[in-house]
Amino acid sequence: MxxxxxxxxxxxxxxxxxxxxxxxxxxxxxxxxxxxxxxxxxxxxxxxxxxxxxxxxxxxxxxxxxxxxxxxxxxxxxxxxxxxxxxxxxxxxxxxxxxxxxxxxxxxxxxxxxxxxxxxxxxxxxxxxxxxxxxxxxxxxxxxxxxxxxxxxxxxxxxxxxxxxxxxxxxxxxxxxxxxxxxxxxxxxxxxxxxxxxxxxxxxxxxxxxxxxxxxxxxxxxxxxxxxxxxxxxxxxxxHLKTLSLDITTASFDFIGMSTKIGVFGQDNLMTPKMIRNLNLVFEELTSATLIQRPGTLPIHFEVEYSNADESAKVTITYEGDAYNPLEDEDSLSASIVNKLCTSSSYSHDDKNTIVLTLS
Amino acid sequence: MKKKFTIVDAAIVVTLIILVALLLAPVLFPESSLQEIADTNGDGKITLSDYDGKKIGSITGVNYDLIINKYVPGSTVEYYSNYPDLVVALKAGIIDAFIIDEPALAAIMMEDPEVSQVPENMSSWLMSFAFSEKSKIPNLYNNMNSFIALIREDGVLDEIKDIWFGDDESKKVIPPLDDLTGENGTVKVALETTYAPIVYMKNEQVVGYEADILYRFCDHYHYKLEFVDMQYDAILPAIATGKCDIGASGLECTEDHAESVLLSTPHLEAGTSLAVLASDLLETNNAPAIGTGKSFSERAMSSFEKNLVTESRWKLIIKGIGTTCLITVLSALFGSIIAFGMCLLRRCASKLANPVLDAYVRIIQGIPLVILLMILFYVIFANSGIESVWIAVIGFSISFSAHAAVIMQSGLDSIDAGQEEAALALGFTHNQAFFRFLYPQAALRFLPVYRGELVNLLNNTSIVGYIAVQDLTKMSDIIRSRSYEAFLPLILSTLIYFVLARIITVVVDIVLKEISPRRMRSKGGEKA
The missing domain is CATH 3.40.50.300 (P-loop containing nucleotide triphosphate hydrolases)
Structure with a gap:
């Protein structure tokens, strides 16, 4: 019974x-x-x-x-x-x-x-x-x-x-x-x-x-x-248990503050130190190293969705401006770093530019 | 248990010293700033007309206004509730003179050489007893009228006057009230006992001219006699409401009074005099001032003698302390029980309970305590025959319950709801959770406030004189009425109230310590 x-x-x-x-x-x-x-x-x-x-x-x-x-x-x-x-x-x-x-x-x-x-x-x-x-x-x-x-x-x-x-x-x-x-x-x-x-x-x-x-x-x-x-x-x-959203509205945004938020978010979700480091790298290379340098991309929206279950993170970056995929730039050091870190990536452009990356 | 001398203790000591110094001032400097009375009309001596435009004291309850207007027009009248206060006010220079009937003034002058009389007579007035129309004793009023006629006829009344208005202290006695047989019922007499020689306290017994008449009256008609001591201005209401059967202590036979109560045939025609400072009269006659040349210690000794030793007056103080403690302790007890019950009701009763209890608290807190007591005394329990001490206990219990309920409830409200849930989840019942966890935790928080409320209660009991209870304050009034001194009785009762308040504080602190978690244990090194 x-x-x-x-x-x-x-x-x-x-x-x-x-x-x-x-x-x-x-x-x-x-x-x-x-x-x-x-x-x-x-x-x-x-x-x-x-x-x-x-x-x-x-x-x-x-x-x-x-x-x-x-x-x-x-x-x-x-x-x-x-x-x-x-x-x-x-x-x-x-x-x-x-x-x-x-x-x-x-x-x-x-x-x-x-x-x-x-x-x-x-x-x-x-x-x-x-x-x-x-x-x-x-x-x-x-x-x-x-x-x-x-x-x-x-x-x-x-x-x-x-x-x-x-x-x-x-x-x-x-x-x-x-x-x-x-x-x-x-x-x-x-x-x-x-x-x-x-x-x-x-x-x-x-x-x-x-x-x-x-x-x-x-x-x-x-x-x-x-x-x-x-x-x-x-x-x-x-x-999609845990998500973190960051919005960059000016070129002089608080990079240190946002990196720290990614670190805290990672620790809260018991991510491995490697995962946290990789997320920070992706954030740095795609925002301050590339997109910020290009006129007309602001505002940039950076979102991380982390799943405890399979310990993978999905990063979605949306930004304004003409069609431009920084990951296709073969001369760029940033592109090669990011491409190495993620297991899959996709790019689309309709109204805005959208990059979706998966890290695990 | 060592106690350190803290800033709080220091502050208490300093406050006490200042208080004592303030009260000592009139004793140390007896020739304080009196308003100079001068012989204005230049006839060589002080007469009534020299008091025109001055401040004249009068007792509430006797209508002296007409006489004052006639003899000392233009003066300001200040009202006092008893003669001792008038004497003190006169000596302190607050008033320049006071108006009083001749027998009473004679008694005061006998006790207090500083008080004298302007040697001019004013109109006299008639003194009677007041009777209640609601009295349960048949024919009481008619009997008194025939009795007064009888003793006037056979000369007994004059005999009584000679005894009480004379000098021979040994004759001034009344047999114990227990000697009266009382087959025809008990007569309750409302009076004010600070009015020598008409009615006053001597050797813890009510005596005086009127008391003697009343005793003989009751003896003659086989009544039992009970004296109910109350404030002067409370006597007529007590008669009008039927609380007492007879009102005494120098009631004037006027039409005003006759409207609300029945007035007996007058038994005394009292002359009216103006009481003034003896020094005012002597000054103009170039006589040496009296009362000088005594050292402070002599004054203190005689003051002690007059206030406490004579006629065993210290016994009054002891009795007063007993009454004050009784009212305080019982009211605190019953009030707390009611308050606790209110908290329980709030917890478990229907939704109706809360607004009802809120209304109770608001109403009780909104009524001044004196008025609450008087409502109980004159309206609700007017004909109940309950002793006034118990009415005081009821009144203070009600008042204290309203305050204590708010204090307890705020303590309970401050306890996290999780405490009760945890207890319930462990299998305790609602009641067990309340008594074992919620109330003890709340008590720790509300006791410090509750302690203050208890001291408040103690101090507030000093108003019970309004409903004829002889507490500490009233007893010190009675002593003042016989010694005509304010200093010692007042400072003594202040000190006693202070000590009682300290006792309350210490007791509550012990309880607080007893119920608080014994934190010392974890630091005491007892390791498991």
Whole structure:
């Protein structure tokens, strides 16, 4: 029997309907990543599963019990269903250790000694035992989230819901939290993870939901969703996940600033240093070295679309002026550099000039 | 637990010193700037006409305006709520003279040699008791009229006058009120006890000429007698609303009063005098000034003696502190419970609760406290028979609840919604989440503001004299009425209020420390 059955779930707010019609079944041992654009009901769906949001219509059955029914004791369900929040939500008036033991002691009525022993083991596992007596406001974001995960596991849940567990974190701290979640996945913990970390989702999940327009748009294995998405929308989301647009309007534009933006964009998307360097080279050679030198090309639009899935970048450059393809200029050093870097390139001219390059 | 001497402490000390210095000034420099009274008409002595155009003090509640217009026209009249204040104002040079009935002035002059009387009589007026038309005791009014007729007839009234207007202190006693049998019910008498010799406090008991008549009256008709001490200008409203049965302490028998209450046959024709400084009169007679030559320490000792030791007046202060503390503590307790309940209601009740609670807070905060107390005292609980201390507790609880509710709610609102969600997600119920996580966290934030509100509450209780409660402030008024000194009673009550406020602050700080996360532990080196 499925652990969770979701039957035509709908959630309406006065102005917006984040969940239109969601149906699915979730089994024990599954690690499900929910991906999709912002504002498509991923978090709302997760919060409906443990009753933090009351659905407008539809049913949710957990181990056969209808949790949307008024007769259901939702606190009993929640005890078996851990949740980790984007904003950690550690109890600010309790120390790290007390945060972990409060629910086992006060809700499950576990003896304090036993709860403490267990909590210390869990804190050791997430690498936070050293901070057991600290208070939440003395921890970094990543540390807080690791404590929050320990707090959820301390209840021995059958399933843990992760609501964008790394979205509020500094990029340098994402890794430590993902490592902890990965280790849970290895142990066979049932988990549902709302995330924007595509590579992580691909690595860790047994099943991926792509949510869009208030429904589960596509549901499949990570390979299916990431390598061979069936729907156009999923494909666009997977491939064109991250884009960066730069506009050059004057010849004296801020070259250093724009190069830095490309670097930051690359780091944010976990690009390899080589990829970042190549993107910067392409940007420099095609703009300041060639197009800017030519009259009538301004404004120039430079766009990078990076796909985590196949680690490739698509660069699109559009500019004004007469038909002119700088890559065909055989005497140009810039042209030969760029041609070497990219795996494919194309040029077109109708109203404007457009160059499309692929780097991988 | 060592406490360091901080800037705040220094500021408190400096403020106290300045306060003491200000209050000491009139004692240290008793010959302060009095307006010179001169013999303007040149007849060789000070007469009433020399006070034309001066500032004359009068008590509120007795209509002396006609007499003032007749004898000292052109003067400005300033109104005071009791005679001790008039004496203090006279001595401080705020007024040049005050108008008063002869028996009362005689009593003041006996206590205070600095006060004297212009040796000219003015019109006299008739003193009666006021009766409530709403009184539940049948025939009370008629009985009093026949009683006054009776004692006037058999000479007992003159006897009473001799006792209370005479010099023999030992005769000035009234048997304990508990000796009255009271088969015919309890008579509640509204009076103001700073009016010697008519009604005043002596050895913690209400005594005086009128008190004696009332005692004999009740003894004669088998009533029980209860004195309710209140502000002078509150007596007639208390009678009109039926709060008390009889009003006393020198009520004038006029048509004005008769409109709202019943007035008994007059029992005394009181002459009217102008009280002035003895030095004003002596100066013109070239007599040596009195009261000089005493050192500061002697003055301080006699002041201490007069205000605290005589007639065990310190006991009044202790009683006053008790009442003030009782009202403060109970109001804080009930007010906080109501406020807490309001927060709970806001959390879980229907959508109707919020506007209702908002309206409650706005209304209560919009009413001046004194008026709220008077509404409770004269309107809502007028005939309830609830003791005025409890009405004060009710009033202050209501007022405090409105303020505390706002303070608590703002603390709760400042807690991130994620805290509750995290608790719910772990399987805590809504109530557990509130009591275990939300409220303790909110308390840490609102307690510092709440502490200030408690001190406010304490200080605000000083107005309960308006509804006949004898708190610390009222007790110091009573002592002033007997000692005719402002300095010691006022400075003493200031210090006591200050100490009480400090106690509140310290207690709240201890609570705050107790509930705050023990941060020291993580720095104490206890490693797991």
């Amino acid at each position: 499925s652990m969770i059955v979701v039957d035509h779930l709908r959630k309406e707010y006065p102005n917006v309907t984040p969940l239109k019609d969601v149906c699915t079944e979730i089994n024990k041992g599954e690690v499900i990543s929910i991906i999709g654009p912002s504002g498509t009901g991923k978090s709302t769906f997760l919060r409906c599963l443990n009753g933090l949001e009351q659905p407008t219509s539809g049913k949710i059955y957990v181990n056969g019990e209808d949790i949307t029914s008024k007769k259901c004791d939702i606190t009993k369900i929640r005890q078996k269903m851990g949740m980790v929040f984007q904003s950690f939500n550690l109890f600010s008036n309790l120390s790290v250790l007390e945060n972990v033991i409060t629910a086992p002691v006060n809700v499950l009525k576990m003896p304090r000694d036993e709860a403490e022993k267990k909590a210390k083991a869990l804190l050791l596992r997430v690498g936070m035992l050293e901070k057991a007596d600290n208070f939440p406001d003395e921890l970094s974001g990543g540390q807080k989230q690791r404590v929050a995960i320990a707090r959820a596991i301390a209840m021995d849940p059958e399933i843990i819901l992760f609501d964008e567990p790394t979205s509020a974190l500094d990029p340098t701290m994402v890794g430590e939290v993902l490592t902890v979640i990965r280790s849970l996945a290895r142990e066979g913990m049932t988990m549902i993870i709302v995330t924007h970390e595509m590579r992580f989702a691909r690595d860790v999940s047994t099943r991926v939901f792509y949510m869009d327009e208030g429904v589960i748009y596509e549901d499949g294995s990570p390979e299916q969703i990431f390598d061979d998405p069936k729907n156009e929308k999923t494909m666009r989301f997977i491939r």
